[in-house]
Amino acid sequence: MHRRSAKDETRPRPRLLYYAMYDPTAQDSAPKVRIRLLAEALAERADLTVIWGSRGQRLGPSLRWLRRQGMGSVDAVYVESSTSTPMPYDLALFAWARLRGRPLGIYFRDAYQLFRDLYPVTARRQHLADLAWRLTLPISRHLATVRFVPSAGLARVMGLAEALVLPPGTDPSLPNLGLGPDGPLVAAIAAPTPSADIRLLLQAMAIVRERHPDARLRLIGRFADTSKWPGWVEIMTSDRTGLAELLRPASACVIPRRRTPYTDLAVPIKLTDLLAFGKPIVATATDASRAFVEDPDAVLFVLDTPEDLAAGIVRVLDEPALAQTLADRAR
Structure with a gap:
């Protein structure tokens, strides 16, 4: 957990808890890259408190933050969900945000669990994970005051009414590589x-x-x-x-x-x-x-x-x- 801020502005800056269900330290997958880039962009516009990590990494920082700062230190919560199931303590944090009257935006990343004819699973553990995802999706959907999705199509299959499309982004400072040298x-x-x-x-x-x-x-x-x-x-x-x-x-x-x-x-x-x-x-x-x-x-x-x-x-x-x-x- 750490806090990011950018230059002071004349008007009060919103205070945002940025809660991400990946550890983006190693930039070796698309969700991790997205999480870091989005954190950097949000820090230009808000005072950002960041809690991120894998399943085993988020619980400790979450409990420490709730004990030392808590929901009174932020104006809203934004969640970058993973492709798997949120943990019970994730859902408890989301519910606490709602009880404290904080807007809760959740980015629903994926829905491949609904397409097992295309992406079959065989292990019992994977079947149980799918079941858990199907059980927790309605809970997350209900708790979110704003539902973000990568595409309108995914919003439709996940039953996310009035979802806001938040498509993939990139780093505008990436070099313009253009055409490669001669050679196929x-x-x-x-x-x-x-x-x-x-x-x-x-x-x-x-x-x-x-x-x-x-x-x-x-x-x-x-x-x-x-x-x-x-x-x-x-x-x-x-x-x-x-x-x-x-x-x-x-x-x-x-x-x-x-x-x-x-x-x-x-x-x-x-x-x-x-x-x-x-x-x-x-x-x-x-x-x-x-x-x-x-x-x-x-x-x-x-x-x-x-x-x-x-x-x-x-x-x-x-x-x-x-x-x-x-x-x-x-x-």
Whole structure:
């Protein structure tokens, strides 16, 4: 727990408890990056008291803050929820905020638990976690005076009436990388799951290499076993601070999401960073991504087939004017 403040202003600054259910110390995932960036932005506008951490990290700071400062020291509470279930002490803190008359804004991050046909679970522990999420969602929904969501679609499936859309953001100070040097290097910030996205990208790149035999794929992420992958795939790992240098030489950046009922609702957070980096982007055309990108010339959207994704990548590699337009309009 710590307190952040920025320059004094003539009018009283609001006092905000910023409660985040992740430890953002290591900037190695999208939610952690979001939490830190949002904290820095809020500190410019409010006197910020921050409590953040994993399940085992939040309880102690919360109890100490309640004992030493308490709800009387803040005007409102904002919560960055995790993708999993809030703990009982989280819900108790939220209820106490309401009892003390404090506005409570909760950011409902995700709802993949409602799409287990797409993201199946097998372990008993995972089934119990899903059940707990379904039981606690209505409680959080009821306690929140303001409900924030990444997209209107997610608000709809979670039953969040009058929700405010708070889409993914990024750091405006990120370097403008622009076009990469000559050479067909394609880059993607990727995760091992869902595996269908990776298969789509590998299949597309195999087609790209029929036209550009020297094309290479740089995957930035953590993958356990890549021993059977083609030699033209290189795996690199980095937290957010190293992304710029890994993406800089890329001629195109790709977001290969299979279109599903879930991906049509959720905006990939990596999209905002790639736009801020000013890279030519080829992305599969999910409803959420297309709605998020207002400029039709900022991203080359394609269908979610290997052939269409490959055709989009080839266009960026073969058409310098198109690549330059995408890079320019991304920023």
